[in-house]
Amino acid sequence: MKKILAILLAAMMLMGAASALAEATDLPRNETLYFGGQQWDPVVGYNPLGDNMNNGLALSAAPRGTRTVMFETLYMYNGLDGKLYPLLADGDYTWNDDLTELTLKIKPAAKWSDGTPVTADDVVATWDVSTKIQNGTYTGYAPYIEGIENRDGAVVIKCKLNEEGKPANPLQVLNFLSGVYMVQKNWAEALCAAHNDDATAIRTDPTPDVVYSGPYGPYFANDQLVAFVRNDNYWGQDASMWGKLPAPKYLAHTIYKDNDATLVAFQAGQIDVNQQFIANVQKLWEEQGLPIATYSDQPPYGICATMPTAWYNMDIPVMQVKELRKAIAMAVDYDNIIENAMTNQSPSFADVPRSVMNPTEGEQAMYDHDAVKDLQWVGKDIEGAKALLDGAGIVDSDGDGWREYNGEKISLKACCPDGWTDWQAAMNMVAEAGKAIGVEIIATFPTWDQYQTVFTKGSQTEYEIFMWSPAGAEPAAPWSRVRAFMSSEFIGVDNNWSGNFGHYKNDRIDEIIKQIPLTTDEAELKALYTEATKIYLDEVPSFSLMYRPECFHAVNETVWTGYPEKDDGDNIPPMDCTDGYGIAALYNLELVNP
C-alpha cells in the first residue's frame, strides 16, 4: 500500500512539473516576441490607476517613453526627433495664447477592449479618479494641472496658475500627454464603487479584468513567465492609426534570476529584445558570431539620452567648497570610464562637451557652445586640479599624503548601488582620481534597498558623492534636466526621486527654472539655457560621468527581424519595440524563417 502511495505521489509530482513546463512553453516560438530585462519577480496586477503592480511590460509610464502595450497614452514621445506623435489623440494639440489651456481631440477610431469608443469623458475621468484616489498621476501632475474638461467632445487641459496668474508649467502638461495611461470611465467608476471609494483599496486592486485600449491583453502570468496576447480587434488596425496589427501574436517575458541569466538566455536566442547593459556587446557578434544586433553596429551602438551623474552632497560642509568639487570633477578620467565602464557605449566628452544637455542633436542646438567653452573640462587634469586645491588652501599639511580641510583629513565616500556594473566601475575611477590629487575617496557599494532610501532623503550625511541620472529625453527636456540638476524646490523633500539629490541652492538658477517654461522666443530660450549651463559648469553641484541610452536595446535575430536600425528612414527610436513611439517597431517585424 505504502509503495503504491509513494509511486502515486511521485507520478503526481512529475505531472505537476510537466504541466508547469508545458504552460511555460505553450507559446509558439514563431508567434511570440520574448523580452529580457524588463520584468523581475512575478507580476502583481494590471491596474493602471494603482501603484506597485510590478508589471514591467504593461505598466511602465514615463513621459520619455511610456510602454503602450496594454494601456495607451494620448501621445507617444519619440526621442529621435523630440516630437509627440498622436496615439489616442487625433492630430496635434493646440495651446491658447497665454498657455493656460491645451486642447486636443480623441481619434474617432479609438476603442476600448470591450468595443466601446474612447471619448473625452474617459480622459476627464482618468484625471478625476486619479485626483480622488491621490495616486502617482495625481501627485506628479497636480502642481501643473488644474483640471480636465470635455468641451463639446474635445479634451481641454487647464493649467494651474501661479500667484502672477501665469500657468505654473506648460512643459509639464506636455509630459502628461505622453506619460499618463488613459482608463475607461465606466471601468474606473465601477472600480471605485466596488471599493466604496477607499483610495488604498482601489490603488492596490490587481484588476485582472481591466478594460484597456492597447493592442495586447493579459494572457497569463506566473512566477516564471508573464505573457500578453494580441487583441485581434485592436482599434489601431484602422487606417487612421497603424493600418494593421502588430506582428507578434504574443509578447512574453521569462522571469530570470539576474542579469547573467538573462544574458545567457539572450545569447541562446530565447530572448528577442533585451533591455540590459551588456559589457562589450560588440563581442557577441564579432567574436561569438551570434545573430545579435544593436541600433547601430558602431559605438555607441544606441542613442544616448541621459547622463549618469555623480552628485555632491551639500549637506556635508566640506562639499560646499566649490574648488574641491571642481577639482575632483577635473581629475576624473572620463575616457577611461567610457572605454572601460561603458565599454564604449557612450560618446566621449571630447565629442560631446559637457553641459546640461544630452547628446541628441536637438538638445545640443539649444545652448551657445562658444560661450561656455572655457568652463568645459575634459577630465584627467591632475595638475590643474591640484593647483585649484592648493589655491583654495586645501593642502596636505601633516604629510600623510592626503589633503585636509580646516585641519581635518578629507575622506569621502563615493556610492552607487551594488550590482550596477558600469556605475560601480565609474565610482572606482572617481576614487582613483581622488587618490591622484590627494583627496581620499572610497568607492562604496551599498545594497539597492539601502541606497535608495538614503539618497532620496530630504537631508542626509551618509554619502558624500553618489550616483543617479537626471531626466533624459522627454517633452519637457532639457528644462526638466536643468531643474533636476539644480532646482532648490527639492531641498528637504523626503522620498525625492525627481532631482537635486545633493541639495544645491542658487537663487539665480531658481529664477531661470521658473522662466524657461513660459518663454517661447527661441533666442531668449537659448540665452537662458546658456546661462544655466554656465552656472552648472562653474558651480559643479554635480558632474556627469558618461552618456547613456535611455534604455538599452539589443536584439537577437534568430526568430524575428526588421527591428529599428540607424538610418533606415523609419524614424523609430530603439526603445525595446514597446516604449513611446518605439512601439511602431512591432508593426515592422518579420519572421526570419516564415
Next chain:
Amino acid sequence: MKHTLKNVFHSPRFLVGFIIFMFILLTVLIYPYFVHRDPLQGLGKGFLEPGTYVSVYDTNNTGTYRVELPEAAANRLEATLPVKDRQTMLNYLKAMGADVSGLDTSNEHFEELISAWKANYSEADAKKNKYEGFATQAQRNALKRLDNSLNADTSVAMSIVRGEGDSATTTKVAENDYVKVDEVANAVTLPLGTDNFGRDTLTELVKATGISLLVGLLAGSIATLLGLLVGLLAGYVGGIVDDVLMFIANIFTVIPGFVLLILIYSALGAESRSIATCAIIIGITSWVWTARSVRSQVISLRNRDHVNLSKLSGHSLFRIVTTDILPYIASYVVMAFILQVSSGILAEAQLSMLGLGPNPNELPTLGLMMNWAKLFGAYTSSNAWWAYFPVILVIALISFSLNLMNTGLDQVFNPTLRD
C-alpha cells in the same frame, strides 16, 4: 623530531601538496622582484587577450631585417581574409544572383573573388534587397565588417613617413621586412591579458594570491589559537569553566558562520576593512570546531598517568598543559591549522566575491577579481576566460595543496591509517 619530519616528507601526498603550495608561495614572493608594476594600474582598455603587445609606433625606430618565409604570402592572405569569410562572400554573391563561376575560396582565386565582391557588394544594396540568408541586420552587419576589412588590405604598399612638412622622408616597407621584437622600445608581454579595467591580470593575480595567503594564514592562526585555548581550558579545567566555554561554542555552532561573517562585514563598512580586520573576523567566526575537537582530545588525556603524576608533583596548570598535554595533541593541531588556513582563504574569496572583501581601491583580492569578471560578462558577453579561470585555478590549487598536506600528515600521525 628529525625522524617525524623525515616520515612526513616521505608521505607522497604531503610532498605533492607541499610542492604545489611552496611553488605558489615562492611565486608570490619572487614575482615582484621581476615585475615592478602596480597591480591596480590600468595598462590597456578593457579586456586584452593574453599575448605580446608591440608598439607599432616604436617599430619605426628599429632596424629592419630581411627574412624570407616560404609561407609568408599564404599566411598574409589567410590573416587578411580567412577561408571562412571567403565562403561567406561566395554565399552572398550566389544569393544575390551574381556570376560565381570560376570562383572559390583558394588562394589562387583570391584576387578574382575580391574583385567580384567589390563589383557586386554595396551596403545600401544589401539593405534594400535583403537577399535570402542575409536578410537580418546582424547578417548584413557581418557583411559590412567583412567589406571594411577588405578596405584595410595589407597587400597595399605600406610606407613610413618620418618628420613633417618639407623635411619629411618616406621609407617604403617591403613585404619581407621584419623587426626584432626585443629591439622595439616598447613591448609588453601579458601572459594572462588584462581584466575589465585594463589591469595586467597576472600581476594582479600574484598580488591577490599573496593577500589571500596572508589573510588565510592570519585567520587560520587566530582561529587555531583561539580554538586551542578554549579547547585546552574547557577540556582540562572542566566543571563550570567547561560549561561556560562550551555554551559559547554551541552558540557559535548554531549560527551559520558565513551568515555571521557577512553580517559583521557589512556592518563594518568599506573604510575599516583591511587585511587584518578581514583575517580577525574570519578567525573569530571559525574557531569552534577546533575548540571542540581539542577539548575532546584533552579530556581523554586528562586522566592519563603522566598527567596525574605531574598533578601530584604540584606542577602549575600552565606547565601541565604545555608540557604534558600539548605535545600529545600537537600533530592534530598542526593539521587543524592547515585546514583552518584553507577555509580562511576560501572564506575571504567568498566575501570578496560578494564585494565585501578588503578595501577594493587599495588591494586586489581573488574574490574581487572574480566579482569584476562576472560583472563585466567575462564568461558571457566579453568572452574573456583569462579574467576568471586563472583565479579559480589558483584558489583550487591552494586549497587542494593544503588539503593534500593535511591528509598526508594524517597518514603519518594517525596509527590506524598507517600503511
